[in-house]
Amino acid sequence: MNGEGIIGLLIFLVIAVVCFVIYFLPTIIAFKKERDNKVSILALNLFLGWSLIGWVVSLVWALKEV
Numbered sequence: 590m591n592g593e594g595i596i597g598l599l600i601f602l603v604i605a606v607v608c609f610v611i612y613f614l615p616t617i618i619a620f621k622k623e624r625d626n627k628v629s630i631l632a633l634n635l636f637l638g639w640s641l642i643g644w645v646v647s648l649v650w651a652l653k654e655v
Contacts, residue, residue, distance in 0.1 A: 612634075612638055612644070613634060613638075614648065615630055615633075615634045615638070615644065615647035615648040615650070615651040616630055616631045616634045616635075616647070616651070618648070618651040618652060619631070619650075619651040622651070624651065624655075625655075626650070630647050630650055630651050633646065633647045633650070634647040
């Protein structure tokens with residue numbers, strides 16, 4: 590593999606990790622804040638996070654103060 594291929598692969602991996610973190614941001618927040626319903630937020634984020642509505646709902650749910 591030449592230098593161009595390695596740089597392209599690294600760029601792809603960085604973008605993939607950033608997208609993964611953004612997608613699971615509501616779940617990460619819920620686990621950091623130790624929410625009682627963190628598993629439910631994870632399930633909602635996992636199964637409906639692909640739709641913008643599901644992602645926003647899970648984010649609001651994770652940020653909501655008890």
